[in-house]
Amino acid sequence: MLMALFNIVIFPGLLFLGIYALFFAFLDRKLYARLQNRVGPPWFQPLADFCKLLGKETIIPQGADRRVFVSLPVFALAAVTTAFIYVPIWSVNSLFPFEGDLIVVLYLLTIPTLCFFLGGWYSTSLYATIGAVRALTQLFSYEVPLFMAMLAPAILAETWSISGISAYYAEHPLYILINIPAFLVAMVACQGKLERVPFDLPEAETEIVSGTFVEYSGRLFAIFKMAIDCELVVVSALIAAIFLPFHAANPWLGFLYFIIKTVIILILLCLFRASMARVRIEQMLMFCWKILTPLAIIQIIINLLVRGALA
């Protein structure tokens, strides 16, 4: 009981995830600034933003459904934190590994997007509604290639658990090379999931002010922002666990590996973000369905063939 509470609240639950997410947000912004030849924000910037938002007035629009409007940010954060418990951190195994946790984590990571959609919808603001519809449209385009790219390594490893996949590739490191196309697809598709620059249509600040979050202010917006930052950590940890399964037997060394792996993924994601501009929604749909999805399908076929050859 006490251990479970420790796991939920402190490590690897809320507190650790929150601090690591703030660190990630800083690293992301700093790298982005350096790539633009700027100095960038100081190290405490995300924390200062968070504190400030917590202390601000929280406005709930008149037309909004109060209960739903208030609970959605909490739902989003809770789903992301729950997903983190099933991602391996200090060793091959996560805290509670079970067969099929890959699917559970992927679905848990869909909940924040649905919360963004509902949040925008219940705000009853025009901009928020446009953002909400875009969030949902986007969901249908990146989710398919992302899921397929994550499932392709699972097919080769013949297991649906993240820990199982990690263990399999740790035993056969060379098989990672087969999954490189899936890795690229996952990296691009997760930009859509995280609503980062090439695919940040739902919050596109310059056209629909900030989309789904238009009406959120103060504490509720702080929680939403926290959920987004945490999602960045969870997604990079998931990609690291599946595609970069280098582990150490020692938990401390394993933890160090985890940080190195996730930071490498963050740097790649940041490079994507800094080198691209926002696309239009139909360009994004076109790209996801015509390029990413076929690539992911080819990857699955390759993995099936390799599996057959190995058997």
Add this chain to the structure above:
Amino acid sequence: MSKNFFEKAVDWGRRKSPWIIHFNAGACNGCDIEVVDALTPRFDVERLGLLQQGTPRHADVLVCTGAVTLQTRDRLKQIYEQMPEPKFVLAVGSCACTGGIFDGCYCVSGGIDSVIPVDAYIPGCAARPEAIIDAVVKLLTALEQSQKAAD
């Protein structure tokens, strides 16, 4: 009564992360260009924690340019009221301070302070980006002093 730890953290956050929203109340566009200039990588205001936001709901500082025309008066008031407390207003440019060369025009109600309270005035036609950043820093310093005084 002195403030507790959480109130101090919030005060600190307020000083370190001023998010701005830019509103043109009827400027000739000269000052707007300077505001946009101040946000470019060359001046890098993110090192002060300053970020531009799209919606008044996320903003702390309303950066206004230009004399207030009768057309924008109600909109300016609305945008100000949409911002959550605590909020600050910067008047950028001579027009925003007093009405400038448009003062007394048939369609102008005067400077920004004829409609909403203003915390800092930045004179100049157009105000330089350095002056705008300087004003933000002075605003934050004044905020720090008032926070200390309240403590």
